[in-house]
Amino acid sequence: MTALSALFVRDIKLAVRVGGGAGIGVLFFLIVVTLTPFAIGPDLNLLGRIGPAILWLGALLASLLTLDRLLTADAEDGSLDLILTGGTPLELAVAVKALAQWLTTGLPLVIATPFFGLLLNLDLRTSTAVALTLLAGTPALTFIGLIGAALAVSLRRGGLLLAVLVLPLTVPVLIFGVAASNAAIVGPLPFGTPFTILCALTLVAMVLGTFAAGTALRHAME
Amino acid sequence: MRLEGRDLACIRGGREVFAGVGFAAAGGEALVVTGRNGTGKSSLLRMIAGFVRVAAGRLDLEGGAPEHTLAEQAHYLGHQDALKPSLTAMENLSFWSSYLGSGQEVQEVEAPMAALAAVGLEAVAGFPAAYLSAGQRRRLSIARLVAVKRPIWLLDEPTTALDRPAQERLSELMGAHLAGGGLIVAAAHGAIGLERAKELHLGDDA
Numbered sequence: 065m066t067a068l069s070a071l072f073v074r075d076i077k078l079a080v081r082v083g084g085g086a087g088i089g090v091l092f093f094l095i096v097v098t099l100t101p102f103a104i105g106p107d108l109n110l111l112g113r114i115g116p117a118i119l120w121l122g123a124l125l126a127s128l129l130t131l132d133r134l135l136t137a138d139a140e141d142g143s144l145d146l147i148l149t150g151g152t153p154l155e156l157a158v159a160v161k162a163l164a165q166w167l168t169t170g171l172p173l174v175i176a177t178p179f180f181g182l183l184l185n186l187d188l189r190t191s192t193a194v195a196l197t198l199l200a201g202t203p204a205l206t207f208i209g210l211i212g213a214a215l216a217v218s219l220r221r222g223g224l225l226l227a228v229l230v231l232p233l234t235v236p237v238l239i240f241g242v243a244a245s246n247a248a249i250v251g252p253l254p255f256g257t258p259f260t261i262l263c264a265l266t267l268v269a270m271v272l273g274t275f276a277a278g279t280a281l282r283h284a285m286e
Numbered sequence: 287m288r289l290e291g292r293d294l295a296c297i298r299g300g301r302e303v304f305a306g307v308g309f310a311a312a313g314g315e316a317l318v319v320t321g322r323n324g325t326g327k328s329s330l331l332r333m334i335a336g337f338v339r340v341a342a343g344r345l346d347l348e349g350g351a352p353e354h355t356l357a358e359q360a361h362y363l364g365h366q367d368a369l370k371p372s373l374t375a376m377e378n379l380s381f382w383s384s385y386l387g388s389g390q391e392v393q394e395v396e397a398p399m400a401a402l403a404a405v406g407l408e409a410v411a412g413f414p415a416a417y418l419s420a421g422q423r424r425r426l427s428i429a430r431l432v433a434v435k436r437p438i439w440l441l442d443e444p445t446t447a448l449d450r451p452a453q454e455r456l457s458e459l460m461g462a463h464l465a466g467g468g469l470i471v472a473a474a475h476g477a478i479g480l481e482r483a484k485e486l487h488l489g490d491d492a
Binding site: 066067070071073074077078081082140141142143145146147148149150151152285286 | 298332335336337338339354355357358360361362364365366367368369370372373377381382384385386388
């Protein structure tokens with residue numbers, strides 16, 4: 065087994081074991097989606113109209129929930145030191161960690177979206193469209209969050225600081241994610257335009273997030 | 287193989303930890319770094335491992351594998367044990383041996399079970415690391431050094447939490463490593479079971 069696949073398998077195992085937090089994101093997402101109709105009241109048309117935005121906001125917050133442990137846990141127990149002596153470039157190692165993080169926290173949100181859409185009076189076609197935009201957009205959230213996770217290591221403050229640092233950076237992803245979802249339901253924009261930009265944002269975030277996190281971590285080790 | 291540091295200086299958080307430190311150790315030799323708390327023993331080890339930048343001076347390894355950096359030829363055993371509580375002892379060790387050993391020749395990577403046996407932990411191989419005692423966690427970290435062969439061992443107070451039989455076992459493992467041409471740099475306050483070790487004293491309190 066190569067170093068990177070070993071790291072990948074370990075992170076998946078850690079996430080699905082007790083206390084790993086793989087299920088927490090989906091539960092949080094469910095709670096946000098369930099609370100919304102209570103706050104808005106029994107206006108089915110309004111719910112249907114803002115449904116995609118609520119799903120996106122819920123997924124955005126849920127994907128941030130477990131990010132603060134992504135790198136600080138490894139920094140605190142000394143694993144990060146050993147990862148550095150492994151001979152694998154740090155950027156690749158954090159990219160693999162982010163990928164494992166997305167598979168265990170981002171992908172479950174995407175899979176849950178068509179069902180949670182029912183709670184917001186969205187038909188199956190609409191919620192599938194939202195799920196598709198989340199599939200394209202949540203990797204961007206994870207990789208942007210990776211920058212915050214790496215900064216949390218150097219600043220020795222996790223949790224809320226990470227959310228404050230990361231949330232402003234996710235604005236473009238949110239805008240184009242919701243725009244693509246709305247385009248799929250009501251138009252008038254074609255679905256392809258915002259969706260392509262969303263995919264581009266994800267690709268940019270994957271590259272930028274990886275290198276920025278690597279730099280931040282190297283700095284944090286000093 | 288020869289590890290040599292000349293006029294090394296270390297600056298952490300804007301504060302000079304030490305300056306003008308020099309040492310040399312060849313294969314088969316052990317260097318014990320002593321000194322009071324805060325004189326930079328751990329910083330020196332972390333500098334050799336490549337975690338802390340060399341602020342001044344030179345750090346050279348002659349005769350190692352030229353395609354690997356110094357850090358990639360060194361095992362670092364620090365105060366933190368790098369174990370995940372929810373993984374079993376075996377899973378923890380298997381992960382580190384495949385992660386650290388992936389760039390190495392196959393015959394240089396020992397089976398994790400044999401490494402666990404070398405530190406006397408085969409009975410708890412299936413236990414989550416959360417259930418292990420401090421000494422057992424330490425031994426599990428030491429098993430990593432046995433599982434993946436690397437010529438340089440950087441040990442930061444390796445005997446912490448170890449009982450007497452485990453200390454003797456560690457002493458045997460270190461002896462075998464030195465006999466095989468390996469090199470050990472250890473930070474220690476008391477005796478750690480290394481015979482004929484060179485000593486490097488940090489700090490000016492003599």
